[in-house]
Amino acid sequence: MPRPELRTITFTIDGKEVEAPENVMLVDGAKHGDVEIPVFCYEPKLGAPVGACRMCLVEVEGIPKLQTACSTPVKDGMVVHTQTERVRKAQEAVVEFLLINHPASARFRTSPTAGAAGPRASSSPSATSASRWSSAR
Amino acid sequence: VADILDAAVAQAQDAGLLRHVYLVVHRGAGAYICGEETALLDSLEGKRGNPRLKPPFPANQGLYQGPTLINNVETLSTVPHIIGMGGDEYAKLGTETSTGTKVVSVSGNVKRPGNYEIELGIPSREIIFGLAGGLEEGRRVKLWFPGGSSAPVLTEEHLDLPYDFDTMAKAGSMLGSGSVIVVDDSNRVLDVALWTARFYRHESCGKCTPCREGTNWTVKMLERIDAGEATPMDLEIMAGIQEQIIGNCLCVLGDSMAMPIGSMIKHFRDEFEEHIEQARMRQERAMVAS
Numbered sequence: 001m002p003r004p005e006l007r008t009i010t011f012t013i014d015g016k017e018v019e020a021p022e023n024v025m026l027v028d029g030a031k032h033g034d035v036e037i038p039v040f041c042y043e044p045k046l047g048a049p050v051g052a053c054r055m056c057l058v059e060v061e062g063i064p065k066l067q068t069a070c071s072t073p074v075k076d077g078m079v080v081h082t083q084t085e086r087v088r089k090a091q092e093a094v095v096e097f098l099l100i101n102h103p104a105s106a107r108f109r110t111s112p113t114a115g116a117a118g119p120r121a122s123s124s125p126s127a128t129s130a131s132r133w134s135s136a137r
Numbered sequence: 138v139a140d141i142l143d144a145a146v147a148q149a150q151d152a153g154l155l156r157h158v159y160l161v162v163h164r165g166a167g168a169y170i171c172g173e174e175t176a177l178l179d180s181l182e183g184k185r186g187n188p189r190l191k192p193p194f195p196a197n198q199g200l201y202q203g204p205t206l207i208n209n210v211e212t213l214s215t216v217p218h219i220i221g222m223g224g225d226e227y228a229k230l231g232t233e234t235s236t237g238t239k240v241v242s243v244s245g246n247v248k249r250p251g252n253y254e255i256e257l258g259i260p261s262r263e264i265i266f267g268l269a270g271g272l273e274e275g276r277r278v279k280l281w282f283p284g285g286s287s288a289p290v291l292t293e294e295h296l297d298l299p300y301d302f303d304t305m306a307k308a309g310s311m312l313g314s315g316s317v318i319v320v321d322d323s324n325r326v327l328d329v330a331l332w333t334a335r336f337y338r339h340e341s342c343g344k345c346t347p348c349r350e351g352t353n354w355t356v357k358m359l360e361r362i363d364a365g366e367a368t369p370m371d372l373e374i375m376a377g378i379q380e381q382i383i384g385n386c387l388c389v390l391g392d393s394m395a396m397p398i399g400s401m402i403k404h405f406r407d408e409f410e411e412h413i414e415q416a417r418m419r420q421e422r423a424m425v426a427s
Contacts, residue, residue, distance in 0.1 A: 051190045052344045054385055065384045071190050093381035097350035 009076035014083055025049060026069035026080060027056055037082055038091060040098075042070035053098075057090045058082045066090055139164050169340040173388050174207045176342070187342045188388035211240055211315075231257035235301035239312075243269040245319035246276065255300065262296040265319055276321040280404065284313020286333055287393030289400030309400065326405040327412050330398055331359045337394035348391030351382040355398060362409065365416030372409055376402045 007022040011029065018033030027037050040053035049071040056069040061079040066087065069080075081087065142162045149155050163181055165171035171180045175189035178200050199205025215237060219227045228236040235257040241264055244250045248270030255264060265271065265281065272278065280290040283300070289310040291298075298304050305312045320329055338352040358375050361367045379399035382391045402409060 049190070050344070051387055052346070054346045054387070057385060068190075090381065090385050093378075093385070094346050097346050097354070097381075100354055101350060 009074060011074050011076065011078040011080065013080045020074050022076070023073040026058065026060075026067075026072045026074055029074035030069065030080070030082070035082055037069045039070055054094050055091060057087060057094070059084055059087055169336075170342055170388070170390055173390065175388070177207065178205065187344055188390070190387065232299065232301045232303070234303045235312075239315050241268075241300075242314075242316040243319065244316065245281070246272055246321035246323070247319050248273070257301045258299045258304075260296075261291075261298055261300045261317075264300060264317060265296065269317075269319070272319070272321050276323060278319060279322040279324060280320050280326065280329070280401070282310075282316070282318040282397065284311045285316040286318060286336065287389075287396060288313045289396045290329075290404060292404050325412070326401055326408050327359065327363060330401050331356070331363065333397050333401075334359055334394055337390065341390055345387035345391070347382045348386045348388075348394075351378055351391060352394050354378055355394065362413050363416060365413075365418075365420035367413045367416070369410055369413055372402060372406065372413070 008019050009022045010017055010019050012018070013030055013033045013035050016033045016035075018029070018035075020029035020032040025042075027039055027042055030037050037056045037058060040055045041051075042049055042053075042056065049068070051068040051071040054068065057066040058069045058072075059081040060067045060072065061081075069082075139162050146155075146160045146162060149160070165177070165180055165186065168176075168180070168186050170176045170188065171186040173188050174195055175191060176186040178195060179189065180186035181200055195205045195207055197204055199207070215227075219237075231237050237257060238254050239257050240252055240254050242252045243264060247265060250269060253264065253268045255268070261281075261283065265278065278293045278296060280292055281296075282288050282290055283305050288305075291305075291308060291310050295308050295310075298308055300312070302312045334352060334356045338356050341348045341352050343349045355375060355378060358367065358371055358378075361371065376399060379395040379402070382395035383399070384392065386392060
């Protein structure tokens with residue numbers, strides 16, 4: 001059996017040039033550049049990525065929509081941004097979407113994400129996040 | 138409809154027209170999402186009709202992992218005409234960028250709802266008032282969906298725009314499925330929004346976060362507005378939710394709710410604010426009375 005060929009490619013993530021094996025998912029490829037992309041539903045041991053939680057949305061140059069890093073294979077010359085305003089907003093929104101209808105799990109404090117203010121903050125009626133919280137119920 | 142298609146397939150077979158093709162009519166079991174191309178493929182394979190992650194796109198890996206071409210029946214139905222007339226001749230119909238004809242399905246507060254084949258680029262007014270017979274006596278167009286319930290709404294001032302792909306996109310909406318839904322001024326925009334949001338909450342497959350949670354959250358907020366428990370700030374939050382749904386979902390169903398709801402808030406902000414205020418006053422009076 002011939003040994004599978006290992007190809008290394010170079011891509012740019014947050015301004016850094018990073019080498020990674022070709023076609024690994026962006027979430028894993030990013031680790032080669034010490035960049036961590038948050039994930040909830042990505043677990044390779046459970047099979048192919050599903051891209052359902054949308055937590056790993058990142059910006060890939062040349063693609064108009066944000067892409068899920070868990071299901072996007074790295075390609076040579078790809079330029080990825082994980083720290084832009086657009087990405088931050090989308091990821092915060094995902095956390096907010098998840099917490100808004102699951103008060104029990106909102107006990108976790110995952111600041112600095114906006115939606116994670118949780119029920120503690122909702123006890124102070126003046127806080128913006130508190131009224132956001134209460135408005136969903 | 139499936140029975141009609143089945144009968145047509147049988148006729149074609151008897152006439153010996155299907156010697157090298159095999160035609161099957163497969164029902165989507167009524168699920169809205171089965172109109173989405175990848176959910177449609179899952180449905181065809183006998184699975185639950187859930188959208189797939191793209192890429193790979195169906196043209197590369199579609200039905201049973203084979204490359205698959207997906208077309209609307211409407212698209213296929215124009216093929217004989219294009220061949221018959223010749224491509225150049227057919228392209229003379231319509232406008233420069235939206236050539237040919239389109240079947241529009243007009244519904245809502247019109248006298249003659251139904252399907253009409255139009256040449257692209259005719260004034261939208263012509264479709265609603267000409268073909269569909271206009272509105273009931275004394276009623277005015279409050280809003281209309283130019284391309285199905287997933288298209289951003291337009292108002293009375295957009296009625297004179299030509300009905301084609303480019304113009305509708307420039308006006309901030311889309312031609313989409315070509316189903317024109319007309320809503321007259323006897324309806325509250327809040328009810329239209331509630332109806333739209335509830336539909337998409339029901340049809341959401343629940344797979345991805347923004348769509349599953351966002352549709353539910355939007356319905357709850359609209360219900361709060363209706364119940365007099367909302368503040369004007371809630372409108373701001375609701376508009377923000379819509380922005381965070383658009384483009385961030387697994388498929389376009391989330392966008393399909395976020396686009397019309399977002400456009401309704403944009404065009405009818407005053408009316409929403411009025412609903413919030415009136416419902417609050419109603420509730421306060423009820424509190425005092427009790």
